[in-house]
Amino acid sequence: MTSRKPILFFVLPFGLLFAAFYLAPIGYAIKQSLYKVTRTGTFGPAHEVFGGLEQYQRVFQNGPFWESVGRVLLFGVVQVPVMLGLALLLALLLDSGLVRGKRFFRLAFFVPYAIPGVVAAIMWGFLYSPNLSPFTAVTSNWNLLSADLVLWAMANVVTWVYVGYNMLIIYSALLAIPQEVYEAATIDGAGPWRTAWSIKIPLVMPAIVLTTVFSIIGTLQLLAEPQVFRTFSSAVSSTYTPNLTVYSTSSIPNFNLAAAFSVVLALATFVLSFTFLKFTSRGGDK
């Protein structure tokens, strides 16, 4: 029994911070989402009273919010496979021995991730803007900030930022594959393509699943890119992504409704991530 004390001691710093900065805010958000404001007259003082699920009813009746959820799902369905496919390809290339200067490329691919998301979005925003872009040949023919293209313009920014990060996770999984496996494959007559397809990819599948879950969560929580692009593009509304809806609602300020939006968004993220995990792990059992 005494051996538990040190465990408690080491877990406590994390536990405290986790409780203070994670559990407490979530609890507070849930509490807020269950309250509503009442007042008398046009400028009467506001009172917060328990409102049950009234805010949630508003969330489910809010058209723009669900449109924004649909928008990020579309974004995710296209952008996540493209980004992870690219990340996998780059990781395999780095691992294949075909590339010289591995260390340089590993760092070069990773550098965009070190740039804060807002800075990256501003930089790309300038590159896309017709009057400011140095690539006038492109921007004069295609308005990358128009309603049709801006979602994919943002997908490009997100991909640019995160591809290196995901590549690194997959690449370290590749490095962890024991050398004997490759030797066995070579003895069986597998070439580089065969090794990549039948050995490497199946063995790094857990890393790919992990990066997919991270990407799903990241996609649902898109905020910085659309927030920055609002100033560049007339196609990005104040409810373009779910998190932007939360942000605009809280700046009204309508904190109770914003809290309800956040809780619903968090639940949706949980459901999606766990469905994906469940789906992939069942596939792995076969």
Place this chain on the structure above:
Amino acid sequence: MKKKLLGVLMTSALALTACSSSSDGGDEVAAGASSCAPASGGPVTLTFTSWIPKIEEVVKVWNDAHPEIQVKVQTGPNGNGGTYQNFFNQLKAGNAPDLGQIEYDALPSFRVQDGLTNLAACKPVTDAKDRFIDWTWNQVSFGEKDAVYGVPQDSGPMALFYRKDLFEKAGIPVPATWEEYAAAAVKVRAAGGYITNFSQSDINQFAGLAWQAGGRWFSNDGTKWTVNLQDEATTKVANYWQDLIAKKLVSAVPPWTTEWDSAYNKGQAWTWVSAVWGANSISSGAPDTSGKWAVAPMPQWTAGGKVAGNWGGSSTAVFKGSKHPYEAAQFAIWLNTSQEALTLLNEKANLYPATKDGATLPALGKGVDFYGGQKIYDVFAAAATQVTPDFTWGPTMTSTYASASDGFKAAVSGSGTLLDALKKAQTTTIDNLKSQSIPVAE
């Protein structure tokens, strides 16, 4: 060791409960005029948040002269650009600054959130009432007795900024009516420019245009709000601009961006119907066009008319929870009525004072080099007297603006019209009022 840790746990738990209970208590504070007594001894430090360019230099003058009331100034982005959201969050958290800059259109939003101190008990403030232009006082008092929720700072009478050189070169007369303005737009487009840039995401400009035409968006009879973003006058203005947008006679660069500045700096946009403080936006955003601009009265809906709109204008408000409303009110009065402060505010930020005798400020009688030496404030002084006083703002302008701006942005990208956007903004506004239990007529 264990005890110590337990202690840490206990204190943090206590701190958490303390936080939540104090915020609960804050909601109970009743409205009404707060007391306005001087602090009992010792110097006072006030915090003040504003986005006026170079406000620090103005505050420094006060601080040097008043060692007993020191003001710490903090600057941020313009109100709807983020500062209002900070204010709302700070109010919710109970750590708002003592004083803040709030535009007239946002005052009802802050009042409805119970974020403002009523200064009606502060004698220096009520004594100054007659010094302010009537409609600005009306904005801070909401037309009520015993109510002063801020000290008027500046007003934003509107006029027409235009590129004198380009108009002369192209032989286009300066438009005096909106009809002439639309005709000029065609000629300007033929000359390779755009008559102006339509402000798609800053709805305040459109509000100023609607205000001029006689639009009235909100009214409050004390028991409920009435929202009407599509009255006859506003519809006329919306259709007018929709026509210019459809004919591609105006550009639609997002306002307040580098790209917007660049459009003016390169001479792509030839005019801007803007408020007096816009003089500063042009001179700082388009420095290469120095000396080429001039100011004319706002185009009129009826030939020979003399009606101006208003865009912006701020007040200095004391937030709820300030421990020193007396000292804060003194500073606010100095900042907005003293000749030295008003002169500085005009020189540094082209602010046009909200006081009646502000029009006679020596600084306002000078020619401005950027505008070819024109005495531009004469135009705005005339406009200030032509602003109709009875425009009321709603209590959730943030959401009204956001919704209208979403629709305006869609309209300039070719889907929907400005009128559709206003219709949608009206629905959203009413929904929002209802969701906050603010009574509203259907």
